[in-house]
Each structure stands twice: as structure tokens, then as C-alpha cells.
Amino acid sequence: AQSVTQLDSQVPVFEEAPVELRCNYSSSVSVYLFWYVQYPNQGLQLLLKYLSGSTLVESINGFEAEFNKSQTSFHLRKPSVHISDTAEYFCAVKYAGGTSYGKLTFGQGTILTVHP
Amino acid sequence: DSGVTQTPKHLITATGQRVTLRCSPRSGDLSVYWYQQSLDQGLQFLIQYYNGEERAKGNILERFSAQQFPDLHSELNLSSLELGDSALYFCASSVGPSENYEQYFGPGTRLTVT
Numbered sequence: 672a673q674s675v676t677q678l679d680s681q682v683p684v685f686e687e688a689p690v691e692l693r694c695n696y697s698s699s700v701s702v703y704l705f706w707y708v709q710y711p712n713q714g715l716q717l718l719l720k721y722l723s724g725s726t727l728v729e730s731i732n733g734f735e736a737e738f739n740k741s742q743t744s745f746h747l748r749k750p751s752v753h754i755s756d757t758a759e760y761f762c763a764v765k766y767a768g769g770t771s772y773g774k775l776t777f778g779q780g781t782i783l784t785v786h787p
Numbered sequence: 788d789s790g791v792t793q794t795p796k797h798l799i800t801a802t803g804q805r806v807t808l809r810c811s812p813r814s815g816d817l818s819v820y821w822y823q824q825s826l827d828q829g830l831q832f833l834i835q836y837y838n839g840e841e842r843a844k845g846n847i848l849e850r851f852s853a854q855q856f857p858d859l860h861s862e863l864n865l866s867s868l869e870l871g872d873s874a875l876y877f878c879a880s881s882v883g884p885s886e887n888y889e890q891y892f893g894p895g896t897r898l899t900v901t
Contacts (some may be wrong), residue, residue, distance in 0.1 A: 703887065707892075713894065714789065714877060714892045714893055714894040714895050715877065715879075715892040716789075716892070717889065717890075717891075720889065722887060761830060773818060773820065773835060773842075773843075773881060773883075773884055773885055773888060773890065774820065774832040774835060774843050774845060775820075775822075775832060775879075775890060776832070777822075777829060777830035777831075778829075779829045780829065780830070
């Protein structure tokens with residue numbers, strides 16, 4: 672079965688510290704990988720995506736994620752977090768082929784709390 | 788603002804009732820997806836439509852149904868509501884139906900069943 676595992680349900684960090692949010696997915700021949708962010712009482716916003724090409728992808732606000740096929744992982748990192756990064760982060764996967772079409776399979780989410 | 792609109796924002800209703808959630812996709816998007824976000828199940832895919840046709844089904848209960856109309860807006864109908872149906876329901880849209888198209892999410896409808 673297709674599944675996505677976010678290894679940490681909550682990650683507290685201090686402002687300006689680095690952070691890594693971990694994501695692993697069940698193996699498949701071809702996948703497309705996404706990180707979404709959800710601020711309190713808001714919808715999901717796409718943070719970054721891996722479709723093909725370079726395994727390191729970056730967002731405009733300093734986050735980056737690396738696709739590691741052998742480890743079936745897509746961990747999200749930021750070298751220095753801000754208070755405004757406090758939100759819930761979801762890793763999501765689209766599995767190519769079969770009857771998956773465009774559906775996203777989400778992890779359980781990681782709540783990132785940045786303390787001053 | 789993603790360009791996807793959902794109404795209503797909040798809905799409070801009683802067990803056994805029926806409700807309809809509405810979604811308007813981004814201009815130009817032909818595919819609509821419905822997801823349910825609950826505390827115990829997380830974010831789960833319910834159903835997908837593309838240009839009026841059902842394309843994929845996920846963990847959607849038989850009490851739930853959906854459709855996409857000729858103007859491409861979509862409705863999710865939830866009937867015989869139970870307390871466990873309380874959740875945030877998201878609609879997303881994309882240009883095409885398959886995996887290489889990015890999905891844009893609406894703000895969601897929060898359903899509370901009392």
C-alpha cells in the first residue's frame with residue numbers, strides 16, 4: 672500500500688536554529704514529492720516540489736528538500752528558522768501510473784513551533 | 788490566495804442531517820479533488836473529477852457523494868451525518884487529471900456535527 676511517514680509529530684526549535692522535518696514514503700518506481708504548509712485556520716500552501724531533475728529543490732523562503740531514492744526519503748530543511756515559520760508541515764506523494772491519477776497521499780503532519 | 792473558493796467556511800449541523808459543500812476551481816483548471824482532514828485520520832483523499840467525469844476514488848464513504856457540473860464547480864454531499872464526520876474538507880484543483888499537475892487548495896470548509 673502507498674504510504675507516507677513523517678517521523679516527528681512535533682518539532683520545537685529556537686529562532687535562528689536549523690531544522691529538519693523528516694519524511695519517508697513507500698517505495699515505487701516513479702513518484703512526485705511535495706511539501707505543503709498549513710498555517711493556523713488556513714488552507715494548504717505548496718512549499719516546494721520534486722518532479723524530476725535535480726534532487727535538491729528549494730523554496731523562495733529558504734526551505735530546501737532533497738529527494739533520496741535509495742532511502743525513499745524527502746526531508747525538509749531550513750538552516751535558520753523564524754517565528755513566522757511556525758506552522759504544520761505535510762509531506763505528500765503522488766505515485767505515478769496505475770489508478771493513482773493525480774491523488775496526493777499525505778503524511779500525518781509535523782507541527783513546527785519556533786520559540787523566541 | 789490560491790484561486791480556489793469553497794463555501795461555506797463553517798457549517799454546524801446535527802447528526803442524521805445532510806449537507807452540501809461547494810467548490811469552485813481556479814480559472815482554467817479542469818480537475819477537482821476533495822480531501823478530508825480529521826484529527827484521527829489526518830488528510831485523506833476522497834474523490835477526483837476531471838471535466839465532469841469521476842476519475843479516482845479514495846476513502847469515501849457510501850453516505851458521501853460528489854459531482855462536477857458543466858461549469859466545472861463541484862459539490863460534495865454528505866448525508867446521514869455522524870459525529871465522526873466532523874472535519875475540515877478541502878477542495879483542490881489542477882489543470883489536468885494526472886500526477887504531474889500541481890494541485891491548488893482552497894481554504895476549506897469546517898464541518899461540525901453535534
